[in-house]
Amino acid sequence: MDDVTLLVGTTKGAFLVAGGRDRSGWDVRGPFCGLWPINHMAGADGVIWAGGGNDWFGAGVWRSVDGGASWELSRFARGQMDGFLASEPEVAASFGWEPSPPAPFDEEVTAVWSVVRIGKRLYAGTKPAQFFVSEDDGVTWKRLDALHTHSSSKDWNPGAAGLVLHTILGDPGAPEKLWVGISAAGVFATEDGGQSWERRNRLSNAEACAHHTHPAGPRDGDTGHCVHNMMRAGGDVLYQQNHHGVWRSGDGGRSWDDITEGLPSTFGFPIRVHPRDPETIWVLPLNGDAVGRYPPDAAPAVWKSADAGRSWTARREGLPGQAFFTVLRQAMAGDTRDPVGIYFGTNSGSVFASLDEGESWNEVVRHLPTVLSVEVMEE
Numbered sequence: 001m002d003d004v005t006l007l008v009g010t011t012k013g014a015f016l017v018a019g020g021r022d023r024s025g026w027d028v029r030g031p032f033c034g035l036w037p038i039n040h041m042a043g044a045d046g047v048i049w050a051g052g053g054n055d056w057f058g059a060g061v062w063r064s065v066d067g068g069a070s071w072e073l074s075r076f077a078r079g080q081m082d083g084f085l086a087s088e089p090e091v092a093a094s095f096g097w098e099p100s101p102p103a104p105f106d107e108e109v110t111a112v113w114s115v116v117r118i119g120k121r122l123y124a125g126t127k128p129a130q131f132f133v134s135e136d137d138g139v140t141w142k143r144l145d146a147l148h149t150h151s152s153s154k155d156w157n158p159g160a161a162g163l164v165l166h167t168i169l170g171d172p173g174a175p176e177k178l179w180v181g182i183s184a185a186g187v188f189a190t191e192d193g194g195q196s197w198e199r200r201n202r203l204s205n206a207e208a209c210a211h212h213t214h215p216a217g218p219r220d221g222d223t224g225h226c227v228h229n230m231m232r233a234g235g236d237v238l239y240q241q242n243h244h245g246v247w248r249s250g251d252g253g254r255s256w257d258d259i260t261e262g263l264p265s266t267f268g269f270p271i272r273v274h275p276r277d278p279e280t281i282w283v284l285p286l287n288g289d290a291v292g293r294y295p296p297d298a299a300p301a302v303w304k305s306a307d308a309g310r311s312w313t314a315r316r317e318g319l320p321g322q323a324f325f326t327v328l329r330q331a332m333a334g335d336t337r338d339p340v341g342i343y344f345g346t347n348s349g350s351v352f353a354s355l356d357e358g359e360s361w362n363e364v365v366r367h368l369p370t371v372l373s374v375e376v377m378e379e
Contacts, residue, residue, distance in 0.1 A: 002378040004335050006343055007048065008351060008365075009038030009373035014050040016068045017365055023341055023355055026364040032071055033062040037111075040166075040330050043377030044117045049138050051112030051124055056080050058100070059109045061124060063138045074138055075103040076112065076126065105143065111164075114330070118170030118178070125165030129156065129182045131194060144194040152185070152199055159183035159226050159243070160289075166329055169232045179238065179253060184216065184226035187240065187253045200253035201225060216243035216289075223247055223256045228269045229329040233278035239309075241271040241283055241329075248309055259309025264296040270332035274340060274357070279308040282334075282342055282358050284327045294324040302342070304358045318361035319352065330373035345371030 006017040006026075013031025038052040048068060053059035058079030062071045078100050085092040085099040092098055114125040115138075122134040124141065131147040134140060147165075156163055167181035176193040179200075186201040201222040212218050216226040226243035233239060236252035244267070245260040260266050265285045274280035282304050287296045295301065300323050301314035325346035332344040342354045351365035351374065 001337070004337070004341065005043070005377045005379070006333070006351065006365075007041035007043055007050075007373075007375040007377055008345060008368065008371060009041050009050060009052065009330075010349075010369040010371055011037045012369040014038045014041060014062070014068075015368060016048075017351065019353075019364075023335075023337070023353070026353075028365055028368075029068060031369075032064070032068055034071075034073070036060075036062070038062075038372065039111060040114045040373045041375050042115050042117050042122075043375070043379075046379065047137055048377065049115045049117075049122065051115035053077075053079065053111040055110050058082065058103065059105070059111045059126060060103075061112055061115055061134075061138050061141070074134075074141060075100060076105045076132075076141065077103045077109050078106055079110075104141070110162075113164045113166045114168050116168040116170070118168075119172060119175040121175070123168050123170075123178070125168055125180060125182075127161075127165075128158075128163040129165040129185065131165060131168075131180065133194065146190075146195055147180070147188060147197050150188070150197050150199070156182065156185035157225070167227070167230045169230060169238070171232070179230065179232065181227040181230045181240065182225075183228065184243070186222070186225035186227055187230065187238075189253055200249075202255050204255040204257045212244065214244055218244065218258075229271050229332075231271055231273040231281075233273045233281075235278075237278050239271055239273055239281055241268050243267065243289065246271065246283055246309060259305075262312040263303055264314075267293070268327075269329040270327055270344065272332050272334050272342060275334065275336045276340075277306075280304070280306050280357075281309065282332070284332060284344060286326060292324065293326045298322045298324055300325070302344070302354070302358050302361070315354075315358050315360070317359065318354075318363075323348075325350070328372055330375075331371050333374045333376045335376045335378055341376075343374050343376065345374045347371065 008015040015030030050062040060075040082099040109126040124132040169179040171177040230240040238249040247256040272282040300319045325348040335341040349368040
């Protein structure tokens, strides 16, 4: 069996949480990446990537080839910090800092929100929503302009976190086939490696959900464009947690079925799919965008479906009896063991793990900064 390491992105850098082959002990290392906010991480073939930044730091992807011992930054854009350091050289010198040289996408992006390895290519999504590819494992990057110049782009509206490309999915058997999720523009798919894109938000039964009073709800034949997170279950089966409901597509996103019935709310951020069973999924509902964004009745539960969303059951064993935390869109992950391990991080700095496919839970890390993302690296 491979070692399991959790890649945890936080508001104050990246952390590596090693559980070893028996998924226990959970040794914590960090923070890494210059205390940048790290929105998402990925790991493959001995390399770890951490994408992040903000208006102050700028945008970029950090890269480690030695298990986190050292990191190099591939900068997309400079931030306000660089302007300040240039204007205050004495202050900069006192901290041992100096402004960064010009970056290739200055004033065009403010943060990296997703980083994913698919085949031999590394992809990144940014704020505002743009799509990038690296052919050299994250050393250099090229923007694929066809997405952010899509004919619908003039109508894209930012979500609460801004206009962000937060989810990138691929088909390892067909590397030119990709899907992305943008808040709040919806789901887009390409079958030519990003040279052209199709918007895919259509309801499978538009008559049943023709209009909804919530501004992010389904309307005009679409699911609602504020997709929060999305996963591929194999073939053309996709699932998404939307701002307003959980949805399933059996045709690569060309149409979507509402599978929210049975859940305690329509709102939530993450969704997870079993690596071998396309009908087993996990979500973590929250009580709504305007009433706190914490678990309904402050009673945390991960809700599991073993039948593709036709029914749901709550799993609470080991979770706090009362908690007001939020679990953000990229803060739930899974390994490929048997039984599968499921992990999620909270904005209160905890990471919870289930080593029995979500049936019971244990807090394995606490008191981290706000957790923005959790991914699993198995090596």
